Amino acid sequence: MLEITLFYIAATVALVATVLAMTRTNAIHALIYLIVSLLAVAVIFYLIGAAFAAALEIVIYAGAIMVLFVFVIMMLNLGEKGDQRERQWLRPSVWFGPAFLTFILFAELLYMLNGIEGPASTEAVSAKEVGLTLFGPYVLAVEIASMLLLAGLVGSFHLGRRYLEREE
Amino acid sequence: MEGLNIPFNHILLVACLLFSIGLMGLMIRRNIIFILLSLEVMLNASALAFVAAGAHWGQADGQIMFMLILSVAAAEVAVGLGLVLQVQRRFKSLDMDNANRMRG
Amino acid sequence: MSELIWLIPITPLLSSVVLMLLAGKFPRALIAVLGSGSVGISALVTLFFAIGFLSNPEPVQITYWTWMQVGNFAPTVAFYLDGLTLVMMSVITGVGFLIHLFSTEFMEDDVSYARYFAYLNMFVAAMLILVMADNLLLLYLGWEGVGVCSYLLVGFWYQNPSNGQAARKAFIVTRIGDTAMALGLFLLFSELGTLDIQAMGEAAKTNWVIGDTMPVIACLLLLGGAVGKSAQLPLQTWLPDAMAGPTPVSALIHAATMVTAGVYLIARTHELFLFAPPAMMAVAIVGLATSLMAAFTAMTQHDIKRILAYSTISQIGYMFLALGVGAWAAGILHLMTHAFFKALLFLGSGAIIHCLHHEHDIFKMGGLRTRVPVIFWSFMIGSAALAALPFTSGFFSKDQILLNAYLMPGVGPWLWFGGLVGALLTAIYSFRLVFVVFFGEANTEPDKAPGKRMAIPLIVLCILALVGGVFTIPVAQVFPDVGEQHPAMWVEMVSIAVPLIGVGIAYLIFLSKQLNVDGLVNSPVGKGLKRFWFSHWGMDWLYDHLFVKPYYGISAMLSSEPIDGVYNLIVSINQKLNEWLSQSQTGRMRGYIASMVFGLIFVMALSLGVL
Numbered sequence: 107m108l109e110i111t112l113f114y115i116a117a118t119v120a121l122v123a124t125v126l127a128m129t130r131t132n133a134i135h136a137l138i139y140l141i142v143s144l145l146a147v148a149v150i151f152y153l154i155g156a157a158f159a160a161a162l163e164i165v166i167y168a169g170a171i172m173v174l175f176v177f178v179i180m181m182l183n184l185g186e187k188g189d190q191r192e193r194q195w196l197r198p199s200v201w202f203g204p205a206f207l208t209f210i211l212f213a214e215l216l217y218m219l220n221g222i223e224g225p226a227s228t229e230a231v232s233a234k235e236v237g238l239t240l241f242g243p244y245v246l247a248v249e250i251a252s253m254l255l256l257a258g259l260v261g262s263f264h265l266g267r268r269y270l271e272r273e274e
Numbered sequence: 275m276e277g278l279n280i281p282f283n284h285i286l287l288v289a290c291l292l293f294s295i296g297l298m299g300l301m302i303r304r305n306i307i308f309i310l311l312s313l314e315v316m317l318n319a320s321a322l323a324f325v326a327a328g329a330h331w332g333q334a335d336g337q338i339m340f341m342l343i344l345s346v347a348a349a350e351v352a353v354g355l356g357l358v359l360q361v362q363r364r365f366k367s368l369d370m371d372n373a374n375r376m377r378g
Numbered sequence: 379m380s381e382l383i384w385l386i387p388i389t390p391l392l393s394s395v396v397l398m399l400l401a402g403k404f405p406r407a408l409i410a411v412l413g414s415g416s417v418g419i420s421a422l423v424t425l426f427f428a429i430g431f432l433s434n435p436e437p438v439q440i441t442y443w444t445w446m447q448v449g450n451f452a453p454t455v456a457f458y459l460d461g462l463t464l465v466m467m468s469v470i471t472g473v474g475f476l477i478h479l480f481s482t483e484f485m486e487d488d489v490s491y492a493r494y495f496a497y498l499n500m501f502v503a504a505m506l507i508l509v510m511a512d513n514l515l516l517l518y519l520g521w522e523g524v525g526v527c528s529y530l531l532v533g534f535w536y537q538n539p540s541n542g543q544a545a546r547k548a549f550i551v552t553r554i555g556d557t558a559m560a561l562g563l564f565l566l567f568s569e570l571g572t573l574d575i576q577a578m579g580e581a582a583k584t585n586w587v588i589g590d591t592m593p594v595i596a597c598l599l600l601l602g603g604a605v606g607k608s609a610q611l612p613l614q615t616w617l618p619d620a621m622a623g624p625t626p627v628s629a630l631i632h633a634a635t636m637v638t639a640g641v642y643l644i645a646r647t648h649e650l651f652l653f654a655p656p657a658m659m660a661v662a663i664v665g666l667a668t669s670l671m672a673a674f675t676a677m678t679q680h681d682i683k684r685i686l687a688y689s690t691i692s693q694i695g696y697m698f699l700a701l702g703v704g705a706w707a708a709g710i711l712h713l714m715t716h717a718f719f720k721a722l723l724f725l726g727s728g729a730i731i732h733c734l735h736h737e738h739d740i741f742k743m744g745g746l747r748t749r750v751p752v753i754f755w756s757f758m759i760g761s762a763a764l765a766a767l768p769f770t771s772g773f774f775s776k777d778q779i780l781l782n783a784y785l786m787p788g789v790g791p792w793l794w795f796g797g798l799v800g801a802l803l804t805a806i807y808s809f810r811l812v813f814v815v816f817f818g819e820a821n822t823e824p825d826k827a828p829g830k831r832m833a834i835p836l837i838v839l840c841i842l843a844l845v846g847g848v849f850t851i852p853v854a855q856v857f858p859d860v861g862e863q864h865p866a867m868w869v870e871m872v873s874i875a876v877p878l879i880g881v882g883i884a885y886l887i888f889l890s891k892q893l894n895v896d897g898l899v900n901s902p903v904g905k906g907l908k909r910f911w912f913s914h915w916g917m918d919w920l921y922d923h924l925f926v927k928p929y930y931g932i933s934a935m936l937s938s939e940p941i942d943g944v945y946n947l948i949v950s951i952n953q954k955l956n957e958w959l960s961q962s963q964t965g966r967m968r969g970y971i972a973s974m975v976f977g978l979i980f981v982m983a984l985s986l987g988v989l
Contacts, residue, residue, distance in 0.1 A: 109279075109280065109339050110279060110280055111283075112320070113280050113285075115289045119290055119304075120279060120288065120292065121292065121295070122280070124292055124295050124296070124315055125295055126316070127299075127311065128295060128296075128298065128299035128303075128308075128311075128312065128315070129324055130300075133307045133308070134306070135356065136307075136308065136311060137311070137340045138348050140311060140314065140315065143292075143315070143318075144318060147292075147318060147322055150285065150288070150322065151322075151325055152280050152326070153280065154280060154285065154326060154329045155329050156328065156336070157341075158337055159325045159336075159337045159340050161344055162320075162337075162340070162341060162344060163340075163344075166344050166348070167318070168349075169350055170348065171316075171347060171351050174351060174352070175307075175310070175311070175351065175355070178355040178358060178359070178362070179307060182358070182359075182362055182368070184368070189364070191305075191308075191367075192305060194306075195303075195304045195305070196302070196303075200302055201298075201302060203301075203972065204297075204298050204301035204302050204972065205298060207301070207972065207975050207979065208294045208295075208297050208298040208301070208358075209294075209978060210979050211294060211297065211298060211975060211978065211979050211982070212290060212291070212294040214979060214982045214983060214986060215290040215293075215294070215989070216290070216984075217986060218286075218982075218986060219283045219286055219287060219290065222283040222286065223281075223282070223283070224281075224330065225279050225280060225281065225282060225330075226280040226281065226282045226285050226326060226329060226330060227280075227329035227330055228332060229332055229334065231328065231329060231333070231334050231336075231337060235334045236334045236337045236338065238334075239333075239334040239335065239338055239343055240334075240338050240341070244335075244338050249345075251341075251342055251345040254345060254346065255312075255345055255348065255349050257349065258348065258349025258350070258352045258353055259349075259352065260371070261352070261353040261356065262351075262352035262353050262355065262356040263355055263356075264356070264733070265353065265356030265359065266355075266356040266359055267893075268363075297975060301968055301971050301972055301975065302968075304968070309967075329878045370966070370967050370968065371964070371966050371967075371968075373967070374964060374965025374966050375965060376963070377963050377964050377965030377966075378896055
C-alpha cells in the first residue's frame with residue numbers, strides 16, 4: 107500500500123519536473139528540473155525491485171551526463187539575452203501543432219496499453235543476476251557498447267576542437 | 275522487495291507520458307540545448323519501459339538494456355555537445371533553424 | 379535504217395550532257411550548233427525512217443536490253459515504232475528543230491545560253507523515249523523526264539522567285555497525275571501480268587470483258603495521269619503559270635509536245651480503253667468541260683502568252699473529246715495540226731515580245747501589222763488554223779472531231795453542241811488577239827525586227843499550218859476502223875459556219891468597233907462574270923482554299939510540335955512535382971521531426987489495426 111502511494115508520488119514528481127523542464131527558458135533551470143525528474147524515475151526503479159538500475163540512473167545519468175550538460179552550458183555563457191530569446195521563441199502559438207500530434211501519438215500508445223495486466227514485478231532482480239547475464243549471454247553487447255563509447259569519444263574530441271576551420 | 279502490486283500498465287503509462295512530453299519538447303524548442311534535453315527525456319522514458327518490462331518478467335535483460343541505453347545516451351550527449359559548440363562558433367547563436375543549408 | 383533508230387533519242391541526250399558538263403567554255407555559235415544540230419540530226423533520221431515506213435508500213439520493234447528482272451516482272455528497254463509513234467516523232471523532232479533554231483536568236487542575249495539548250499535537248503530526248511517506248515515503264519521514264527525538264531525550263535530564270543513558284547506548281551500538279559498513273563500501272567500489271575503495250579492488248583482480250591470494273595478503274599487512273607500532264611480538268615491550273623518560262627519553251631513543251639503526252643498515252647493504250655466505255659465517256663466529258671472553261675477564260679485575258687496557254691488547254695480538250703468518242707485518228711490528227719499552229723502562234727508571240735522589249739499585255743500593243751509583217755502573217759495564219767477556218771489544217775482536224783462527236787450514240791449531239799460553242803469562243807478569242815495586237819494604233823513601237831533565225835521557223839510553220847491537215851497520217855493500222863459514217867449535211871454546214879460567225883463577232887467588237895459590248899461588260903453581272911472567267915472559274919482560289927491553306931494550317935499547328943508536347947508534358951509534370959515536393963525540404967530540423975512523428979503515428983495506427 108505504502109509502495110503504491112510512493113510510486114504514484116514519484117511518478118507525479120517525474121512528470122511535473124519533466125513538464126517544467128521542457129518549458130523553462132533558462133537552460134540551467136531546465137537542466138535542474140530534468141535532474142529532479144531523473145531522480146524520481148530512479149525511485150520508481152527502486153520500487154519495482156531494480157535497485158541496480160536505480161543506482162546506475164543516479165550515478166551515470168543524473169550524475170555524469172547531466173553534469174556534462176551543465177558544464178557545456180556554462181561554458182557557452184548564454185546569459186540574459188539567451189533567456190529573452192527563448193521566451194520569444196516559446197510563444198503559445200508554436201505549441202498547437204506539436205501538441206496535437208503528440209496527443210494523437212499518446213492516444214495510440216494508450217490504446218496499445220489496454221490489454222496489459224499484472225503487477226509490475228514479483229521479485230527483485232539483484233545486481234548479481236544482472237552481472238551474470240551481462241557478462242554471460244550479453245558480453246558481445248558489452249564490447250559493442252564500448253566501441254560505441256570509443257566512437258563517441260573520438261567524435262566529441264574532434265568536434266570540440268576550437269579551430270576546426272583553420273585545419274581544413 | 276517484491277511485486278508490491280503496482281499495476282504494470284501504470285508504469286508503462288508513465289513511460290508513455292514521459293515519452294510524449296519529451297517528443298513535444300523536441301518538436302517545439304528551437305534551441306539546440308533544449309532539443310538535446312528532450313532527447314534525453316525520451317531516452318529516459320524508454321529506459322523506464324525496459325526496466326519495468328524486465329522486472330515484470332523477472333529477468334535481468336531489462337536492466338541490461340537499460341545499461342546499453344545509458345551508454346548510447348552518454349555517447350550521444352558527448353557528440354551532441356560537441357556539435358553544440360560548433361554551431362555556437364559558426365552561427366554565433368544556438369538557433370537550430372540556422373543550420374538549414376540542406377534545404378532544397 | 380532501223381539500226382540507227384537509237385540515234386534519235388540519244389543524240390539530243392548526248393548533246394545535253396555535253397552542254398551541261400563542258401559548255402561553259404564554248405562560244406555561242408558552237409552551243410547553238412550543238413543544241414539545234416542534235417535535234418536536227420534526230421529529225422533527219424526520223425525523216426529517213428519515215429520514208430522507209432511509208433513505203434513499207436510494218437511496225438518495228440527493237441529490244442536493246444532487259445532493264446530489270448524481278449520475279450516475272452522483266453521490263454525491257456525497247457522501242458516500238460508504228461504509225462502513231464512516227465507521227466509523234468516527226469512532230470517532236472520537226473517542230474522541235476524549228477523551235478531550237480528560233481531559240482538560237484531569241485535567247486542570244488541570255489547569260490545561260492548553254493544551260494537552256496542542255497535542258498531543251500534533254501527534254502527532246504525524254505519526249506522521244508516516251509513516244510518510242512515499247513512498254514509502259516519506259517514510257518513512264520520518259521514521262522517523268524519531261525516533267526523534270528518542264529520544271530527546269532519553266533523555272534529557267536530562277537533569280538525571280540515567282541518563276542520558281544510557277545515551276546514548282548507545274549511539277550507538283552503534274553506529280554499528282556503521275557501518281558495516279560503509277561497506280562494505274564500497278565493495277566494493270568497485276569491484272570494483265572505485263573506492261574508491254576502490245577502484249578497488254580492481247581492479254582486484255584483474254585482477261586477482260588467490256589464493261590468490267592477493273593478496266594474502268596485502271597483506265598480512269600491512266601486518265602488521271604493524262605490530265606495531269608496534258609493540263610485538263612482538274613489538274614490544269616499549272617499551265618497558265620508555266621508561261622513564266624522562255625517563250626520557245628512554252629512553244630515546245632506547253633503547246634506542241636509535252637502537253638500532248640497525255641493524248642498520246644490514251645491513244646497508245648486505246649485497246650484497254652475500249653474495254654471501259656465509262657472511262658471513255660469520262661475522257662470525252664473531261665475534254666469538253668476543260669475546253670469550254672478554258673475558252674471562256676481566254677476571252678478575258680490580256681497577257682498574250684496566257685491567252686495562248688488557255689487556248690492550248692482548250693484545244694487539248696478537243697483532242698480528249700476526240701479520243702473519248704472513239705475518233706482516235708481524228709484526235710491524233712488534231713494533235714499534229716495543233717502542234718503546227720500553236721507552235722507558230724507561240725513563236726510569233728515570242729517574236730513580238732522579243733521585238734517589243736518584253737511587253738506582254740496585248741492592250742499595250744497595237745498596229746503591228748505594218749511594222750512587223752512577218753509576225754502579222756504568222757499570227758493570221760495561226761489564228762485562222764486555230765479557229766478552224768476553211769482551208770487551214772485546223773479545219774480538217776477539228777471538223778472530223780466534231781462530226782465524230784455528233785455520231786456518238788446517246789450524248790453525241792450534246793457533245794457536238796458543246797464543241798460548237800467552244801469553236802465559237804475559240805474564233806472569238808483568237809481573232810480578238812489578232813485584231814487588238816496587229817490593228818489599230820500602236821501603243822508600243824517595236825525596236826527591232828525579227829532576224830532570219832526567227833523568221834524562217836515562222837515561215838515554215840506557216841506553211842505547215844496551212845497544208846498540214848491534208849496529209850492522212852499513217853495510223854490506219856494502229857487504230858480500229860470507225861467506219862465511214864457521215865452525219866447529215868446540215869451538221870457539216872453548221873460546223874463550218876460557226877467559226878466564221880465567231881470571226882465576224884470578233885471583227886465587229888474589236889476592229890470596226892461597231893458592236894459595243896461595253897455596257898454588257900461593265901454591268902455588275904458582266905463584271906462579275908469577267909472576273910470569274912478571268913480567274914479561270916476560280917480554280918486557283920478553290921485549290922488554294924481546299925488544299926494549300928489547310929496544309930499550311932496543319933503544318934503551322936504541327937510546327938509547335940504537339941507530339942513532343944506529350945513528352946514535354948510528362949517532363950514538366952515531373953518538374954512541377956519536384957518543385958512542389960522540394961518545398962518540404964526546408965532544412966529546418968523541427969519540420970523533419972514533425973514529419974517523422976507523423977509517420978510514426980501512421981505506422982503505429984497501421985500496425986495496431988486501427989487504420
